Amino acid sequence: MNREKEFKNQLLKWSKDNTRKYSWRNTKDPWKIYLIEIIAQQTQLDRADQYYKKFIKKFPNPIDMSKSTKREILEMWSGLGYNSRAVRMFESSKILAKRSFDTIYPHFEILPGVGPYTKDALLSFAYDEKVITKDTNVLRIFTRFFGVENPEKFILKNEKNILKNVHSRKFNQALMDFGAKVCTSQKPLCNECVLESNCQKFIQYKKQTQQAFKGSDREIRGKIIKYLISNENVEISTLNKTLEIEGSKIKPIIKKLANEGMVNIKNKKLIEISS
Numbered sequence: 001m002n003r004e005k006e007f008k009n010q011l012l013k014w015s016k017d018n019t020r021k022y023s024w025r026n027t028k029d030p031w032k033i034y035l036i037e038i039i040a041q042q043t044q045l046d047r048a049d050q051y052y053k054k055f056i057k058k059f060p061n062p063i064d065m066s067k068s069t070k071r072e073i074l075e076m077w078s079g080l081g082y083n084s085r086a087v088r089m090f091e092s093s094k095i096l097a098k099r100s101f102d103t104i105y106p107h108f109e110i111l112p113g114v115g116p117y118t119k120d121a122l123l124s125f126a127y128d129e130k131v132i133t134k135d136t137n138v139l140r141i142f143t144r145f146f147g148v149e150n151p152e153k154f155i156l157k158n159e160k161n162i163l164k165n166v167h168s169r170k171f172n173q174a175l176m177d178f179g180a181k182v183c184t185s186q187k188p189l190c191n192e193c194v195l196e197s198n199c200q201k202f203i204q205y206k207k208q209t210q211q212a213f214k215g216s217d218r219e220i221r222g223k224i225i226k227y228l229i230s231n232e233n234v235e236i237s238t239l240n241k242t243l244e245i246e247g248s249k250i251k252p253i254i255k256k257l258a259n260e261g262m263v264n265i266k267n268k269k270l271i272e273i274s275s
């Protein structure tokens with residue numbers, strides 16, 4: 001199985017038990033998707049959800065919003081910050097009151113506030129197009145897992161292949177949830193990650209820690225104890241030769257082990273595991 005396919009399958013399998021439930025997640029209504037995408041910019045999702053519910057109840061379609069006033073929109077938006085988002089949303093509603101999403105498809109960028117990410121979100125969630133929504137969380141996952149420097153370019157090249165036989169909304173939601181719960185920007189949970197065995201970042205990290213461990217005091221201590229478990233009265237020089245450890249390194253480690261009560265040194269030469 002190629003890596004893209006493995007990535008997709010593992011991610012979708014993981015998402016079965018880890019999907020975050022939000023009221024807009026099953027909708028295909030582009031207006032609802034547009035609203036949540038604008039509200040969720042720079043806003044934490046749980047908080048965005050509360051505002052989304054309030055807006056969609058009052059303005060179930062763009063025509064209703066277009067009949068409102070900027071003042072009313074800003075009042076409802078109060079507490080979310082970045083008021084320009086509310087203004088752009090209101091301006092978009094006026095355009096959409098005259099021209100529906102279907103008539104401007106796929107050029108959603110003509111709406112104020114719609115950048116490449118929001119456009120992709122509309123194409124995927126409302127129109128089931130084979131596009132991967134490329135927000136910072138998604139780009140981070142691709143950078144880490146595939147070890148690529150330019151995740152956007154990589155996604156554009158591979159998205160049709162990755163999304164073959166799968167609804168893009170399902171995959172994009174899985175990616176978002178995975179980025180929020182596992183492959184987080186700080187302290188990703190690599191040890192609990194279903195993608196860990198094929199993830200380039202994790203493989204690289206393991207190599208680096210193995211290299212750091214090689215020849216370290218910790219490794220030498222482990223080797224000595226392991227040898228002494230199956231051998232008694234061992235001379236230090238035997239340890240040097242058998243375990244191929246430099247004399248200058250081994251003596252202070254043995255002294256430390258003795259101080260910790262792990263080994264006994266007899267006649268300044270023979271050592272064994274202390275009883």
Ligand code: SF4
Nearest residue numbers: 183188190193196199
């Ligand atoms: S192993 Fe770590 S870095 Fe790689 S995808 Fe999983 S959480 Fe992200």
